[in-house]
Structures are given as structure tokens and as C-alpha cells.
Amino acid sequence: MKKEGGRVIMNIKIDYLDIGEVSFPEFLAIQSKLVEERKNELIPDTIVIGQFQACYSIGGTVKNIGDDFKSKTLLSQKNGHWHYNDIPIFLASRGGRTTYHDEQQFNIIPIFRLDDLSPSWLIDTIAKISINMLAGLGFKAERKLYDNKFSGISLNNLYVGNIGVLIKLFSVSCFGISLNMNADLNNFNAIYPCGFRDPGVIVGNIMPKNDLSSKKEQIIETLKKECSLIKKNKSPIF
Numbered sequence: 160m161k162k163e164g165g166r167v168i169m170n171i172k173i174d175y176l177d178i179g180e181v182s183f184p185e186f187l188a189i190q191s192k193l194v195e196e197r198k199n200e201l202i203p204d205t206i207v208i209g210q211f212q213a214c215y216s217i218g219g220t221v222k223n224i225g226d227d228f229k230s231k232t233l234l235s236q237k238n239g240h241w242h243y244n245d246i247p248i249f250l251a252s253r254g255g256r257t258t259y260h261d262e263q264q265f266n267i268i269p270i271f272r273l274d275d276l277s278p279s280w281l282i283d284t285i286a287k288i289s290i291n292m293l294a295g296l297g298f299k300a301e302r303k304l305y306d307n308k309f310s311g312i313s314l315n316n317l318y319v320g321n322i323g324v325l326i327k328l329f330s331v332s333c334f335g336i337s338l339n340m341n342a343d344l345n346n347f348n349a350i351y352p353c354g355f356r357d358p359g360v361i362v363g364n365i366m367p368k369n370d371l372s373s374k375k376e377q378i379i380e381t382l383k384k385e386c387s388l389i390k391k392n393k394s395p396i397f
Contacts, residue, residue, distance in 0.1 A: 171204055173386050177379065178209035180262050183249045186211060190333050193270045198329040200272075206386060207268040207335075208379060210371065211260040213343070215248045215350065218255035218323050224248060227257035227351045243349060253334035255323035256354035263342045263364075263371045265378060268335035276391060278326055282310055285322055285336050288385045293338075295381040296374075298365055305355055312338065317363025321353050339364045340371045340378075 178189055186209065196202045217224065224241050225231045233244040241248040246259075260266075267289065273281060286302045289312055293300045300320070303313040312320030320338040327333060339362065347362040366374065 171389055171391055173389070174203050174205045175379070175383065176205055176207050178207060180210045180212060182212045183214045183216060183247070183251075183260065187249075187251075190268065190270070194327050194331050194333050197270050197272055197331045198327070202270075204272065205270040206382075207266075207270060208382070209266050209268075210262045210264055211266065213246055213259075213261040213346070215243060215246060215257060215259050215346075216251045216253075217248060217257045218251055218253050219325075220254065221256050221354070227354050229349060229351065233349070246346065251323070251334065253323040253325045255321065257350050258321050258323075258337065258353055259342070259346045259350065260337060261342050261346070263340050265338045265340050265371060265375070266335065267338070267382065269332055271332045273326065273330040273332060274391075276330075278324065281324055281326070281332050282322055284389060285324070286310055286312065288382065288389065289320055289336055289338060291385040292378070292382045293365065295384065296378065300365075305353070305357075305360060311353070312336070314363065314365055316361070318352065318355075318360050319363050319365050323353075340366050340374070341369060 178186065190207065193202065193205055193207065197205065221227060225234050228234060228243060235242050267285065269285065290300050290302060298314055300312050300314040303311055305311050310322050311318055320336055322336045324332055324334050341364050344362055344364065352362050
């Protein structure tokens with residue numbers, strides 16, 4: 160425990176919810192419910208852990224569905240929903256642009272009340288816990304700034320983690336970071352990931368030789384260890 164600006168700073172209580180493998184719409188429904196509960200202080204700060212079934216999600220800064228797809232010929236509408244090469248596309252209100260998800264990504268979604276803390280505190284904290292978690296698993300990742308504005312996680316010069324968040328009413332956060340553990344990189348090749356046109360930005364995997372399910376328990380335990388050190392002060396000091 161310490162004091163900052165007259166207030167007591169201490170490690171925060173965090174609940175964890177592993178939602179397993181779900182569709183993106185199922186995740187959005189779960190997230191919406193948790194945000195409402197956190198807003199009304201029915202639950203403590205919560206970190207949602209899970210994997211999404213194969214899909215593309217498009218952030219709020221994209222004007223047109225196809226803006227970040229390299230080819231428009233495989234875009235189609237089926238039953239009123241957009242697809243790319245039969246992979247569904249969903250709109251997300253988070254920051255950032257277009258990315259791909261599948262069951263071999265590890266998603267960390269903080270449902271936190273930020274109160275007087277800034278969005279940059281949240282992004283810094285997500286990056287810090289992700290890097291420390293990966294270090295605990297034996298991977299030396301680092302935070303990298305792409306296009307001088309978008310934070311991502313880099314491992315061996317490969318783009319392995321993208322951060323996109325949203326701060327709702329009452330300063331409750333949602334969305335978070337997607338870490339490519341052993342994702343299908345072919346589906347990233349169809350897009351400019353997160354809108355990056357720079358050919359030097361190459362998407363990669365953290366553990367390409369391992370199925371996520373074989374390591375998930377270890378990953379979660381390492382994540383919990385790192386998150387137990389989070390303090391709600393002005394900078395993410397652990």
C-alpha cells in the first residue's frame with residue numbers, strides 16, 4: 160500500500176471469467192452484461208479470458224466494411240451479414256481498425272472502473288501485464304508503437320498482439336488485447352492488420368508449435384500472478 164496525491168493506492172481485487180470458445184456476438188452479449196454490472200458496482204473489476212470463433216472484427220475508426228481488406232472480390236453479404244471468404248465480419252465499437260480472430264488467440268478483456276484514471280493508463284496496463292505474462296512463459300516480448308499511434312505487442316519483430324479498448328459510461332472499460340498464440344496467419348494475409356499498410360509489419364504467432372488448449376491453464380495462472388500486482392495509480396506501476 161502507498162499514498163499518491165493524498166489517496167491510498169493498493170492492489171485491486173480482480174475476478175476472472177473464462178468464457179471459453181464463443182462466437183463474437185456471444186462475447187459482445189457477455190461483455191455488455193458485465194459492463195452494466197460493473198457500472199452498478201454489482202461485480203468487482205473483472206478480467207474476461209476467452210477465444211473467439213473464426214471471424215474478422217472491425218473497430219470504430221473504419222468508415223467502410225472493406226477498407227482494410229486487400230481484395231474486395233471475396234466480400235459478400237449472406238442473410239444480411241458481411242463475410243470475407245465465408246468468414247463472418249462483425250462490427251466492434253472498440254478503438255482500432257480491422258483484425259482477425261480465431262480459437263488459437265488468447266484474449267484478455269478488462270472490465271474495470273477507471274474513475275479518474277485515463278484510457279492511456281488502461282492501455283499501458285494491458286500492455287504491461289501481457290508482456291510480463293509472456294515473460295513468465297519464457298517469451299521476451301516488447302511494446303511497439305505502429306504508425307506512431309497504435310500500441311501493439313511485438314515478439315522477434317513479429318506483430319503478435321493488438322490492443323483495442325473502449326471506455327463506456329461511468330468510466331467502465333471493455334475490449335482489450337488479442338494475443339496470437341497459434342492463430343491461422345493465412346486469414347491475416349487477407350487484411351491490412353489494424354490498418355497498417357507498412358509491409359514491414361508482419362503478423363506472427365507466439366507459440367506456433369503448440370495448440371493453445373495444451374498451454375491455456377499455465378497461461379491463465381501466469382496472467383493471474385501478473386494481474387495481482389496491478390495498482391490503480393496514475394501510471395501502471397507493478
